[in-house]
Amino acid sequence: xxxxxxxxxxxxxxxxxxxxxxxxxxxxxxxxxxxxxxxxxxxxxxxxxxxxxxxxxxxxxxxxxxxxxxxxxxxxxxxxxxxxxxxxxxxxxxxxxxxxxxxxxxxxxxxxxxxxxxxxxxxxxxxxxxxxxxxxxxxxxxxxxxxxxxxxxxxxxxxxxxxxxxxxxxxxxxxxxxxxxxxxxxxxxxxxxxxxxxxxxxxxxxxxxxxxxxxxxxxxxxxxxxxxxxxxxxxxxxxxxxxxxxxxxxxxxxxxxxxxxxxxxxxxxxxxxxxxxxxxxxxxxxxxxxxxxxxxxxxxxxxxxxxxxxxxxxxxxxxxxxxxxxxxxxxxxxxxxxxxxxxxxxxxxxxxxxxxxxxxxxxxxxxxxxxxxxxxxxxxxxxxxxxxxxxxxxxxxxxxxxxxxxxxxxxxxxxxxxxxxxxxxxxxxxxxxxxxxxxxxxxxxxxxxxxxxxxxxxxxxxxxxxxxxxxxxxxxxxxxxxxxxxxxxxxxxxxxxxxxxxxxxxxxxxxxxxxxxxxxxxxxxxxxxxxxxxxxxxxxxxxxxxxxxxxxxxxxxxxxxxxxxxxxxxxxxxxxxxxxxxxxxxxxxxxxxxxxxxxxxxxxxxxxxxxxxxxxxxxxxxxxxxxxxxxxxxxxxxxxxxxxxxxxxxxxxxxxxxxxxxxxxxxxxxxxxxxxxxxxxxxxx
Numbered sequence: 140x141x142x143x144x145x146x147x148x149x150x151x152x153x154x155x156x157x158x159x160x161x162x163x164x165x166x167x168x169x170x171x172x173x174x175x176x177x178x179x180x181x182x183x184x185x186x187x188x189x190x191x192x193x194x195x196x197x198x199x200x201x202x203x204x205x206x207x208x209x210x211x212x213x214x215x216x217x218x219x220x221x222x223x224x225x226x227x228x229x230x231x232x233x234x235x236x237x238x239x240x241x242x243x244x245x246x247x248x249x250x251x252x253x254x255x256x257x258x259x260x261x262x263x264x265x266x267x268x269x270x271x272x273x274x275x276x277x278x279x280x281x282x283x284x285x286x287x288x289x290x291x292x293x294x295x296x297x298x299x300x301x302x303x304x305x306x307x308x309x310x311x312x313x314x315x316x317x318x319x320x321x322x323x324x325x326x327x328x329x330x331x332x333x334x335x336x337x338x339x340x341x342x343x344x345x346x347x348x349x350x351x352x353x354x355x356x357x358x359x360x361x362x363x364x365x366x367x368x369x370x371x372x373x374x375x376x377x378x379x380x381x382x383x384x385x386x387x388x389x390x391x392x393x394x395x396x397x398x399x400x401x402x403x404x405x406x407x408x409x410x411x412x413x414x415x416x417x418x419x420x421x422x423x424x425x426x427x428x429x430x431x432x433x434x435x436x437x438x439x440x441x442x443x444x445x446x447x448x449x450x451x452x453x454x455x456x457x458x459x460x461x462x463x464x465x466x467x468x469x470x471x472x473x474x475x476x477x478x479x480x481x482x483x484x485x486x487x488x489x490x491x492x493x494x495x496x497x498x499x500x501x502x503x504x505x506x507x508x509x510x511x512x513x514x515x516x517x518x519x520x521x522x523x524x525x526x527x528x529x530x531x532x533x534x535x536x537x538x539x540x541x542x543x544x545x546x547x548x549x550x551x552x553x554x555x556x557x558x559x560x561x562x563x564x565x566x567x568x569x570x571x572x573x574x575x576x577x578x579x580x581x582x583x584x585x586x587x588x589x590x591x592x593x594x595x596x597x598x599x600x601x602x603x604x605x606x607x608x609x610x611x612x613x614x615x616x617x618x619x620x621x622x623x624x625x626x627x628x629x630x631x632x633x634x635x636x637x638x639x640x641x642x643x644x645x646x647x648x649x650x651x652x653x654x655x656x657x658x659x660x661x662x663x664x665x666x667x668x669x670x671x672x673x674x675x676x677x678x679x680x681x682x683x684x685x686x687x688x689x690x691x692x693x694x695x696x697x698x699x700x701x702x703x704x705x706x707x708x709x710x711x712x713x714x715x716x717x718x719x720x721x722x723x724x725x726x727x728x729x730x731x732x733x734x735x736x737x738x739x740x741x742x743x744x745x746x747x748x749x750x751x752x753x754x755x756x757x758x759x760x761x762x763x764x765x766x767x768x769x770x771x772x773x774x775x776x777x778x779x780x781x782x783x784x785x786x787x788x789x790x791x792x793x794x795x796x797x798x799x800x801x802x803x804x805x806x807x808x809x810x811x812x813x814x815x816x817x818x819x820x821x822x823x824x
């Protein structure tokens with residue numbers, strides 16, 4: 140995407156007015172989206188289009204659908220389509236044109252193998268994301284050619300908030316994510332339960348997990364049937380010196396009767412009551428003597444052996460309770476949404492049940508009301524089945540709500556539906572424009588025959604490039620496709636193997652010499668403070684002992700070298716360096732280029748972050764006024780947050796890191812490599 144006369148990599152002007160994030164850990168993405176909206180309203184003088192990533196991103200992978208959303212937003216602008224998920228496009232109206240380059244036959248492996256040769260490519264394209272493996276028709280996916288389906292009637296409950304439509308809309312429920320997961324027929328209660336694997340994926344507390352050692356099981360180990368009792372559960376939390384802790388629990392039985400509603404005194408000092416969400420104040424909690432252990436005992440006594448707990452984002456409630464329960468229905472996952480997103484409880488309550496909850500004129504959330512709502516949503520799903528839910532077209536309604544919140548209201552429901560499912564080609568056609576498609580003659584696709592597409596077929600990649608220089612300025616939207624002969628499988632495997640070895644050697648440091656009486660345990664702690672360590676090996680073949688430390692990530696090794704090389708340890712000056720092999724001869728040049736990469740500029744690597752890092756960051760967000768994204772990597776095996784992260788934005792590190800990050804959040808340095816440098820090719824499938 141090209142802004143007028145300048146690429147998107149421009150650093151925005153300093154001195155912007157920014158809204159300070161509240162000193163309560165509200166939903167991270169909501170905080171950042173509010174800030175984005177404020178920026179667009181307050182900065183009319185910033186005339187350059189640019190992208191920004193979502194705060195607290197778990198990784199940098201986007202789906203083909205998300206890419207299509209972004210392209211449609213770039214074409215039509217914010218007045219016509221909802222915000223794309225995964226990123227924000229600022230000042231779309233200042234885009235001259237949109238150009239999509241496709242390099243067929245090339246992969247991430249080639250990019251990093253020939254990283255130094257791709258200098259211009261790296262400067263021209265500031266943001267880098269991973270995509271899933273391409274489908275049989277990648278082009279159709281990213282411009283939305285295959286999205287011709289949508290649903291019928293809208294729920295009566297939404298009348299008054301969503302315009303009704305007299306026009307009929309074509310229907311294809313098979314593509315609805317709820318139908319894809321559960322089928323179209325009614326499902327049993329046991330089918331709605333989260334499996335153990337799903338509970339693991341969505342970070343529910345489970346027996347035997349290292350972060351659940353002090354959690355209390357509910358002792359519900361009976362056999363669950365379709366007649367097992369359902370209980371709605373909701374908890375409210377506050378922020379203490381140790382993180383989030385329970386302040387209120389509500390449990391509702393199937394008839395809607397509240398069987399438990401208790402205020403709870405946290406064990407640690409409260410630093411924020413989160414009143415606007417919990418409704419809890421210091422005055423309310425002062426006389427309370429009930430503790431977490433009291434609540435745990437009471438809950439264990441109330442629940443029958445085959446009880447099924449129902450809640451919205453129930454993992455957070457169980458973690459606040461520090462309890463483990465094997466049978467759960469999470470309505471945020473039951474009502475499946477596209478691309479892994481989740482519908483809010485308030486939205487589902489209005490659309491499905493026709494009731495208003497969490498009203499702004501009320502003092503915080505009502506835990507009993509939220510628990511009852513989650514229970515009723517589960518009962519509705521069981522009673523009417525997935526097909527009925529799919530016919531409500533939740534995605535269209537949610538998008539309508541986003542447009543309405545922005546002060547934009549589509550004329551009718553058919554228009555809402557159409558906006559979600561229209562292709563980039565149709566978007567351009569509605570503006571009286573065509574798409575330019577440049578490709579080699581041998582690589583022409585269905586797109587070439589589309590009436591809204593101006594296709595130019597060339598004999599070679601060189602001719603494609605020459606034509607692109609001439610034709611692109613005349614079109615709003617262009618797709619330029621180059622094709623390369625793929626490497627033979629054996630060569631690709633060998634290249635992948637050598638790149639893994641190269642990255643491993645660049646992430647390894649040798650340190651020494653140390654005295655023969657050195658404290659090995661203290662040395663290991665020292666090197667682990669710079670990043671996650673795969674292994675530490677003591678080398679005794681030399682006159683004095685040395686250590687070989689292999690880090691999981693390149694940033695850890697680089698930080699150790701820059702921090703420890705040449706310092707005195709127990710009276711001896713040590714050397715910290717990488718091994719010298721044929722694969723690391725150019726590592727200094729490569730690291731320098733990685734540090735200068737446009738994506739990595741303004742990025743800070745933090746080692747030793749605690750589990751409450753997000754809360755610390757949101758509490759003191761005024762120290763990170765330019766913050767645009769926080770990448771919090773997770774362990775692929777257990778789903779736990781790793782003890783390092785990346786901060787990305789205009790501003791540098793805070794002046795007082797200990798104040799901003801707490802005692803456990805320590806080291807910082809400019810990030811020298813992308814978040815996911817070289818995943819194994821097999822891991823992409």
